[in-house]
Amino acid sequence: MYLYGASGHAKVIIEILECLGITIDGLFDDNVNINNLLGYQVKPYEHEAVSSLIISIGNNAIRKKIAGLLNVKYGCAFHPSTNISRRSVIGDGTVVMSGVSINADVQIGKHCIINTNASVDHDCILGDFVHISPNAALCGDVHIGEGTHIGAGAVIIPGIRIGKWCTIGAGAVIIRNIPDHCKFVGNPGNQIQG
Template sequence: MSEAKEVFLFGYSGHAYVIIESLKDLGYEIVGYFDKHKSDDNPYNLEFFGFEKEVDVKQIVGDRLVFPAVGDNSIRKNLVHFFNSLNLNQFVLKDPSANISKTASIGVSTYVGKAVLINAQSKIGDGVIVNTGCIVEHECELANFVHVAPGTVLCGNVKIGNESFIGANSVIRENKSVVGGALIGAGTVVTKNVMENGIWFGNPVRKK
């Protein structure tokens, strides 16, 4: 497993900064980051190890931990598949302020942010972001590579498909489903099943 909870990040911009502060609060040592280009801004003084497609990531990382620190669902999906292909050590990152039921299950390379509540029997896939202040009620199911933006409320038994994006401060009513790849705009109230791809918004929800 990892040595002294050492972790390499993939991506180093706005979302990565949130990840870094959760890691630090949990006592992880951040060795450095991989990204397409070296960042002009380096507020956390991290070492740049190159672009993952152009360097020997397995040789550099070894048995230490890796984490995808990007908000874009598609890029995060590709990174997790890349980690799997190299058998790199992934983990679940749960901010210490999050309140997570012992009966909830959470996949690898998923981030549970500050002040998040995840209730009983919820199932969260790989590479998911549950961002600041979200409420995920009982028996919700979030498939792989979903991004739930800050302040969102998922009422009981909500199902979210692969690679969907749920905008900030949205509310999804109990027993409703959102198809994979859908984009739910900020502040939307989902009162019916969203079964077509595309952009949805409003109260009640409608397709753009």
């Protein structure tokens, strides 16, 4: 398995892969000043043939851009301490960190990040390139659009629909539907500009 991106997010994925006994063949990064991360070689990506790859970059828009440029097979990484329902579906390139719970009939898109101790309850649907931050809780039947970032400790009540490329602030409590490209913070969540 190769990783594209050699910073903090990659460190977490490296440790997941090590826990799973998956061989890490190397890392790619556009920053030529980085040549090693946690003992693994880092080099620029030059259209190399790779067996499998995970984009190990936390920024949703950058993950999408890189995924659009590469023609490779994408792998996944699920920490062994997760609780993932056998009735859930998870797309290629997605990573699930330690302590996560994903319940029945959840659909998670490609290249998503479900971060440490997050909870994704029954019947949730997450689009591609979504990031659910640590300790966030998605109650049942929540839909999250492509590229949206749910902040640490945020709570989304049941049945809520959040559009594409939104940002939900840390600790926000979302009690109403949110259209595309919005930023919400607070309890209850209120829209902010910018």
